Amino acid sequence: MDKPYNNKAWFLVVPVFALVALSAIIPIMTVVNYSFQDTFGNNQFFWAGTEWFQDVLSSDRFWDALGRNFMFSVIILAIEIPLGIGIALTMPKKGIWVPVCLVTMALPLLIPWNVVGTIWQIFGRADIGLLGYSLDQLGVNYNYASNIFDAWATIILMDVWHWTSLVVLLCYAGLVSIPEAYYQAAKIDGASKWSVFRYIQLPKIRGVLIIAFLLRFMDSFMIYTEPFVLTGGGPGNSTTFMSIDLVKQAIGQFDLGPAAAMSLVYQLIVLSVCYVFFTVMSNVGVDKPDARVED
Amino acid sequence: MDLSWMAWTVPTFLFWACIIGLLIGMGVWEYFSPGGNPRVGILHFETTRGDRLFISLLGSAFIHLAWLGLVGPNLWWALGVSLIYAIGVFRTV
Numbered sequence: 579m580d581k582p583y584n585n586k587a588w589f590l591v592v593p594v595f596a597l598v599a600l601s602a603i604i605p606i607m608t609v610v611n612y613s614f615q616d617t618f619g620n621n622q623f624f625w626a627g628t629e630w631f632q633d634v635l636s637s638d639r640f641w642d643a644l645g646r647n648f649m650f651s652v653i654i655l656a657i658e659i660p661l662g663i664g665i666a667l668t669m670p671k672k673g674i675w676v677p678v679c680l681v682t683m684a685l686p687l688l689i690p691w692n693v694v695g696t697i698w699q700i701f702g703r704a705d706i707g708l709l710g711y712s713l714d715q716l717g718v719n720y721n722y723a724s725n726i727f728d729a730w731a732t733i734i735l736m737d738v739w740h741w742t743s744l745v746v747l748l749c750y751a752g753l754v755s756i757p758e759a760y761y762q763a764a765k766i767d768g769a770s771k772w773s774v775f776r777y778i779q780l781p782k783i784r785g786v787l788i789i790a791f792l793l794r795f796m797d798s799f800m801i802y803t804e805p806f807v808l809t810g811g812g813p814g815n816s817t818t819f820m821s822i823d824l825v826k827q828a829i830g831q832f833d834l835g836p837a838a839a840m841s842l843v844y845q846l847i848v849l850s851v852c853y854v855f856f857t858v859m860s861n862v863g864v865d866k867p868d869a870r871v872e873d
Numbered sequence: 874m875d876l877s878w879m880a881w882t883v884p885t886f887l888f889w890a891c892i893i894g895l896l897i898g899m900g901v902w903e904y905f906s907p908g909g910n911p912r913v914g915i916l917h918f919e920t921t922r923g924d925r926l927f928i929s930l931l932g933s934a935f936i937h938l939a940w941l942g943l944v945g946p947n948l949w950w951a952l953g954v955s956l957i958y959a960i961g962v963f964r965t966v
Binding site for chain 2: 604608610611612614617621623625627631636843846849853857861
């Protein structure tokens with residue numbers, strides 16, 4: 579069936595475009611403008627050229643925060659994606675337990691980020707928190723406020739607890755949409771559980787996995803609230819991620835120019851990594867019978 | 874309407890005018906040659922001319938940053954390198 583093609587349909591996008599213009603394009607234009615200037619408030623700006631960008635590129639503070647961001651994203655993706663797929667595979671496909679599992683899984687997602695930070699802040703305390711107290715009783719010297727390893731472990735555990743559900747729900751939606759005929763064909767062929775996963779389930783949930791991967795990468799790369807509430811970027815600067823550093827610079831120190839330059843570099847990195855991930859993941863394993871090679 | 878908080882300057886205005894001009898140009902190009910000219914280039918995946926513009930702009934930003942960090946603040950050379958890079962992207966990617 580031929581679909582009618584009408585360019586006037588683009589007018590339907592105008593309201594979204596207007597909203598995006600207000601919420602994204604105008605702020606980003608302003609950030610670009612600020613990144614080349616200095617201000618002392620009162621909307622008075624002084625041209626600074628590329629000075630702030632040079633400062634950012636030569637500052638250890640920026641590179642350290644960037645390194646921490648990448649390390650955090652890699653760790654949580656390495657945990658959440660396999661764990662999410664694993665949990666989704668064990669969830670029931672039909673029956674009374676389906677809604678129970680889905681609601682249980684959705685619960686952490688419903689909790690606001692700052693509340694998650696507060697929950698884990700109390701949970702990890704050795705005097706009143708269940709986790710901190712239990713570890714203390716077991717003889718483990720655990721203190722997320724003074725030990726770098728403990729702070730990182732707590733933040734990672736907190737993120738896994740908060741966001742694995744998202745991966746689970748996305749994978750589960752992908753898994754339940756696989757037609758039963760595939761499983762029947764696999765059964766006839768005598769396929770093992772691993773083969774079913776490798777050749778039926780994994781390729782079929784590839785689309786939702788891309789979304790889960792990208793969402794989790796972007797979210798984790800831009801993480802702010804939870805570590806800010808839990809550790810405030812400490813001990814020292816060990817959990818100061820780029821967003822925390824950015825807020826310290828822009829709002830704490832009111833250095834709008836350097837903060838704007840830093841946020842632009844930050845945004846470029848996010849944009850590039852997301853584009854690479856998206857392109858790679860949407861091209862891996864895709865046959866291209868109609869791919870056109872231009873002469 | 875007071876827009877002084879946006880802190881417009883001539884150079885940043887020219888930058889945005891170029892970006893908007895490029896987007897309008899791409900729109901006009903698409904009007905006369907619809908379909909985006911998809912093809913598989915040296916990166917071994919299908920790109921349209923919109924993708925190629927995106928790769929050019931993103932790459933140019935990094936070229937400018939690298940020039941600033943490694944060479945110095947005279948960015949006219951970086952602009953030249955970026956233009957050559959963009960032509961390369963549009964011809965080969």
